[in-house]
Amino acid sequence: MKIQPYMLLALRRNIENVVKLTDGEFDQIASRFTPKLIRKNQFLLEEQDKCKHDYFVIKGALRQYRMHDTKEWVNQFAFEGWWISDWYSMLNNTPSDFYIDALENSEVLQVNKKALDSLFDQIVKFDKFYRVMFQRAFSAQQKRIAFMQKSAESRYEEFVSMYGRFETHVSQAQIASYLGITRESLSRIKNLGIKRLIDQK
């Protein structure tokens, strides 16, 4: 599959939210990305694989999770305009602890680490773009760690603030797994939330 104009547009828009590029700079960046279609339930990464790519989501919904005690623990979701990867595995060339799979038929643009490193050296603004992305991702993750020991209600609020507008892409079971609670607890929390909204009227 060849890279399509709408994919280029989505990628450029995402980068230009942070840094403005010349056409020449963008073409050089885009030339290192290749499109990939992933069917629902197909893997981009499996535990024990070495992660080789960073992925930019064009369409669909993906999740990163790990298996522990035969249960899935969702670590992150990614939707249109998000990036997803296992950077620890990629940086250290070590087997991943995570799976990344598609929750629905999805399209991503992938770029490998060598291409990224050469883009970082060639295009200063691309380096800056990734600095800002990592800065946000790191800070969001610090916050997530703090949330993990708060109440289930707080954790659901965190989910809504991060992912709320994509909630229809994700099953209740997957949200519960992200929050580390049962489906029954999730539905209790959501009902409480609705009750609170009605009470406020």
Added chain:
Amino acid sequence: MKIQPYMLLALRRNIENVVKLTDGEFDQIASRFTPKLIRKNQFLLEEQDKCKHDYFVIKGALRQYRMHDTKEWVNQFAFEGWWISDWYSMLNNTPSDFYIDALENSEVLQVNKKALDSLFDQIVKFDKFYRVMFQRAFSAQQKRIAFMQKSAESRYEEFVSMYGRFETHVSQAQIASYLGITRESLSRIKNLGIKRLIDQK
């Protein structure tokens, strides 16, 4: 207190592990940092404060933790040559969930967000340095999240691989708090580790 030559040397060495600087570039960077002495148990940041600085540790030992259910949960330690801050609070200008305090008398260099942003714009190599720092910090934190649901033994191994050579700076209670286990469990794990080493001989 004026910035001292050994502080400048430590800062320059830390940055030059990633990018080489001219003297002019380093002087420009260093001019935005100011030294700060922190006595044992003194705070650099308290919960509900807005975090205003990134800190580079010259000497001593610091920790970042939060309070939950009247217990301290250590999120991160920082020793000579490490950086520590609450980036979520700094980026979003929101009250912090965390405390940062000194485990022993310490010296840090501090730099505020406005100075950092202007350095990012003026010195391309400094931007790259932070991109690499955030990339490593983000990936280490992804790994830490995966570890948090593994066994106490695995979590102790993670602590040793990250902080082992600084273990003498940190009390057993603080290590236990970082691992999310009791002091009794920590001492059992350490004894098991020593037994294993002896058995291998």
